Amino acid sequence: MLVNQESDNVHLCIVCSGKLISDPDSGEELCGSCGIVARENLELVAERRAFTLEEMDKRYRTGEPASLMMYDMGLSSFIDNKNVDANGKQIQRYSEIDRLRRLNKITVSNNSKTKNLNKAMREIRRITEILAIGTPVAERAAYIYRKALDKRLIKGRSITGIVAATIYIACKDTGTPRSVHEIQEVIGNADRKNITYYYKFLLREMKIHVPLPVPSNSISRIADKARLSEKTARKALDILALVSDNALLSGKNPVSLAAASLYLATIETGEYTTQLRIAIAADVSTVTVRKRCLEIIQLVKADNSQLLAKSIEKSQELLSEESKPILQPSIAATSVAHHPAKNVKGLFLASRQVSRLPYLPVEYDDGSASIELS
Structure with missing residues (x-):
């Protein structure tokens, strides 16, 4: 029985732009106007049921979906390290398979763009997992990075800094509350000023408009x-x-x-x-x-x-x-707690040497400074 494709997402013929008709009996999808066969051997049934993870792995035939988080979007082929064929039998010619495996790796990641994407996608995945950010944010960051790489905006700049900037843009774009300081703490070797600079640079060059934070x-x-x-x-x-x-x-x-x-x-x-x-x-x-x-x-x-x-x-x-700290500093920190804040950074370092308690520095309008201990 022929079934007309009447849905919100209607498939059109690539030749005459006519509506496609599917035939479940023959497993074909053909055009009702010109008669061209668009697809054949369609399998409209679901996968076989599986009750354990091992059984699911054995019956899994379709592979992972394409994802921007993978440097090759999950579309490239690879040869497994196990020297067995599709039927589970041992392959006798080990040296030939090893040579094919090495050649396959070379052809997949041979150019600089692929190596750049491989490193950047691994870094995006690592940072988003530590920050407990969802997959949509990671996918958005990967999309922005790919666009920046296509426009040759990465050349001569730090991959880690650009990755941090793309994650920050993706967080703002999706309404995920994450600050530059949190991202910088996860990266460790990136300067906060560099992340902010790359963030403004990408917004300007790629003409990205992020919504205001709520x-x-x-x-x-x-x-x-x-x-x-x-x-x-x-x-x-x-x-x-x-x-x-x-x-x-x-x-x-x-x-x-x-x-x-x-x-x-x-x-x-x-x-x-x-x-x-x-x-x-x-x-x-x-x-x-x-x-x-x-x-x-x-x-x-x-x-x-x-x-x-x-x-x-x-x-x-x-x-x-408003004119006093919540908690009084300890006796050991009193000698440095009420000096004029001419060098606030030096005051914090001095107080840290004296007191091992957690502190929160505060600077007041009259020029005085205090250290609030928790």
Whole structure:
């Protein structure tokens, strides 16, 4: 019985652009207009059922799907190291098979472009696995890298730096909250300035337009790191929904807005935690968290909303905390904690020599500096 291809994805004839008709009895797909046979020996049935992994491997006939994550997209052939044929019998001419295996490897990865892609795809796979990023982000990063390689933008530049930049672009494009600092920590031997430079370079040369980051995308990640409940995370989303469209918050760091909304949500839900804990989870300073909290409270006050009733009561306490650190430094670190911050980096190194406790440096508007210990 002939079946007309009436679906959303209609296959067309390559000769006359007519609709193709499939014949399940003969396993052919032919054109209804010119009669050309487009495909033959079609197998429309599913694979045989398998109940164990070994049985599935034995009955698996189609191979892996094509993927941008593979340097050859999974379409090249390779010869297995086992010297057996398709029937499982041992091959007698070992030397000939070894020679064919070596020649096959040479022909597959003989040019510089293939070697470049092989190294880059392995690096993308490694970084995305460590960062726990999904396959769509990795595929998007591989696509951007391939386009950059086709435009000869990789020549003379670091492959690792370009890979980091493509992953950062893919994270922004898919709405996955990952920072340059996180990617740089995974790579290790790449400078943050170089990653930022390559990121801007690819955006400019490839004319890529990434969407603006949304604060709500960072809520779940910060809440997981700070070990906050789902109730608090949902309350933070409600707070962001109330103030996110306000023009006074435009241009602010979305991660800091998410951290501030989470801190206010902990006050409202009774799950009290410190600003330092949330600031470390969000990779921002406690001063930034306090400033964003006060700005959100002022906006909620202007709207006459009861969403932050408890937080508004504590707003005076937040204002008083604006001029002092949350935790006092230890006695050993007191001698270096209140000096003018002319060289803040040197101050951090000196404090690290004195105290082995975890610290979070803070610089105030009046030029003084402090070290907040957790």
